[in-house]
Amino acid sequence: MPGPMYLAGVTCEGCHNPALAPAAASTELAGTHSIRASGVSCMSCHGPGYKKIFDAWQEGLAGRMGALRSQMNATNAAMGVSPPTAWEDARHNFLLVEKGHGIHNVNFAYALLEKAHEQMNAARRDRGLGALGKPWTSVAGGAGDCLNCHQGVERQSGAFGPRTFDHGPHVTAAKLDCQACHRPHAERAPGEVVRFGAKGCVPCHHQKATTAPEACGKCHRDVTARTLRSFRGEFSHKAHLEAGTECATCHTPKNGDPRPQKEVCAQCHEGG
Numbered sequence: 160m161p162g163p164m165y166l167a168g169v170t171c172e173g174c175h176n177p178a179l180a181p182a183a184a185s186t187e188l189a190g191t192h193s194i195r196a197s198g199v200s201c202m203s204c205h206g207p208g209y210k211k212i213f214d215a216w217q218e219g220l221a222g223r224m225g226a227l228r229s230q231m232n233a234t235n236a237a238m239g240v241s242p243p244t245a246w247e248d249a250r251h252n253f254l255l256v257e258k259g260h261g262i263h264n265v266n267f268a269y270a271l272l273e274k275a276h277e278q279m280n281a282a283r284r285d286r287g288l289g290a291l292g293k294p295w296t297s298v299a300g301g302a303g304d305c306l307n308c309h310q311g312v313e314r315q316s317g318a319f320g321p322r323t324f325d326h327g328p329h330v331t332a333a334k335l336d337c338q339a340c341h342r343p344h345a346e347r348a349p350g351e352v353v354r355f356g357a358k359g360c361v362p363c364h365h366q367k368a369t370t371a372p373e374a375c376g377k378c379h380r381d382v383t384a385r386t387l388r389s390f391r392g393e394f395s396h397k398a399h400l401e402a403g404t405e406c407a408t409c410h411t412p413k414n415g416d417p418r419p420q421k422e423v424c425a426q427c428h429e430g431g
Contacts, residue, residue: 160264160266160267160270161264162263162264162265162266162267163266163307163308165264173200173204174196174200174201175194175195175196175200176194176196176200176203177194197213198210198213198214200213201213212308212309213262215309215310215311215312215314215315216262216265216310216311217262218311218314219265219269219310219311219314220256220261220262220265220268220269222295223269223272223294223295224253224256224257224261224272226294226295227253227272227275227276227279227294228253229294230276230279230291230294231249231250231253231275231279233291234246234279234282234283234288234291237283237286237288238282238286239286242282243281243282243285243286245278245279245281245282245285246278246279246282246285248275248278249275249276249278249279249282250275252271252272252274252275252278253271253272253275255271256268256271256272256275265310266306266307266310269310273293273297276291276293276294279291296313296327296331297331298312298313298330298331305337305341309337312326312330313326313327313330313331314326314327319353319357319360320356320357320360321357322379323381340353340354340355340359341353341354342354364417375406375410382396383396383397383400384397390421391424391428404427408423408426409423
């Protein structure tokens with residue numbers, strides 16, 4: 160599984176470059192000169208936005224390795240002095256990522272950690288122990304080549320239009336293809352991130368009403384933390400929910416549009 164940097168012909172010095180490395184990252188160790196790469200290395204070729212990708216790789220690898228290390232530590236005592244071959248393979252794959260610094264080929268590192276987890280559970284079964292659940296969420300669906308760079312996208316969130324947005328539910332639970340919302344880089348207009356405007360989410364969301372506020376809260380987590388302008392003045396979702404009003408009392412989506420009609424207010428308030 161050669162990494163995208165290798166396939167692009169980037170040499171080691173392309174990232175481990177003395178001209179790019181911060182002074183603190185260049186150290187003398189045992190007579191050798193070590194130049195550590197950083198997010199600056201990515202930015203020098205790809206622009207400032209790519210530091211986010213470097214950080215996502217670092218955080219994703221650290222999170223997966225830390226979680227798997229905990230499971231393996233909890234398993235180690237049961238392996239005994241003659242551990243199963245599967246356990247030795249699991250340790251080998253884990254150490255390859257740890258000692259080899261998985262960020263050099265993050266996709267291969269993720270695959271090795273997946274395999275190490277599978278092998279650890281095989282060793283546990285050999286010792287009569289139950290399997291441990293995977294301590295991370297894997298992206299399924301149509302991510303395709305996007306994950307060559309965008310590993311960790313399932314943990315990223317941001318703002319889109321007036322709302323907060325999480326990639327996680329879209330790429331892990333709904334298993335959406337990345338191109339459902341994004342055009343490939345080569346096809347995008349300058350500055351484009353999402354292929355549609357703020358109303359482009361409507362065709363997938365709000366197809367039917369729900370009476371459970373907790374269901375709406377999966378996306379609208381901040382709705383009780385702020386007030387909104389309405390034709391009646393400032394509107395507070397919090398006050399209405401605390402009074403026992405259900406979301407579907409006011410929001411009955413029509414053609415994917417969840418906004419309530421003015422007449423809805425007249426059901427409870429005098430003067431409409």
